[in-house]
Amino acid sequence: MAVSSEFSRILTLLRKEKGISQKAAAASLGVSQALLSHYEKGIRECGLDFLVRAADFYGVSCDYMLGRTPDRSGTTLSIEEIPEPDSAGKENVMKGSILVVLNKKLIANSLNILFDMLNKAGSSSLTREVSDYIMIAVYRMFRVVYSANDKNQSGMFKLPEQIAHQYCAAAMEMRQANASAVASGKPLDGMDRIKDVDSLSLSTEKITREYPLFGTSLLNLINSAEKAVDFHPPQK
Structure with a gap:
């Protein structure tokens, strides 16, 4: 699966925001630390199953993880929704x-x-x-x-x-x-x-x-x- 160039940056940011080590995140996501490191550095592209697991783990949408929306729930703000x-x-x-x-x-x-x-x-x-x-x-x-x-x-x-x-x-x-x-x-x-x-x-x-x-x-x-x-x- 070809992922957005934003994915590696957002994947790293979410882990750091959660305050956990790469080793702990890898264990929770069911991958090796080496593979997660490759994902976070953009060296390797992940599959759809990992994308979904990561989105669920960090409580965000897949669209957010791919950099397709600035809203973590995946929604796009309309004019009416901006306060x-x-x-x-x-x-x-x-x-x-x-x-x-x-x-x-x-x-x-x-x-x-x-x-x-x-x-x-x-x-x-x-x-x-x-x-x-x-x-x-x-x-x-x-x-x-x-x-x-x-x-x-x-x-x-x-x-x-x-x-x-x-x-x-x-x-x-x-x-x-x-x-x-x-x-x-x-x-x-x-x-x-x-x-x-x-x-x-x-x-x-x-x-x-x-x-x-x-x-x-x-x-x-x-x-x-x-x-x-x-x-x-x-x-x-």
């Missing part, structure tokens, strides 16, 4: 640092305005490039914070640590270049244009008026971001 950022629940309760709560709200509220503008623009290419840029930025910072605890398993990520920063930086530059091409009215081949440029007309007053709940957050974010950049114009 809103401000949904109630313990995962959204921010206690402690005022700075954490403030920055989370500034960023989340500003993103509401940005994605409303993308919706008005009506360009799938612009939406895709902007979204990918933001997702990569979040991914990069998540990896940084995640790495603070050296006990966390690096197997969560497919991108090797030694190249992750450089590859992400390059990908973000490409996404920004593509987005800028669309925004300037000169999209590259295969990209669609902004359908309604006039809908993107904004001013400080208009932002406050059209986005009474989020406008102040965006204006504060702009100010905070420019302070973080720490640009000092040359003295005349």
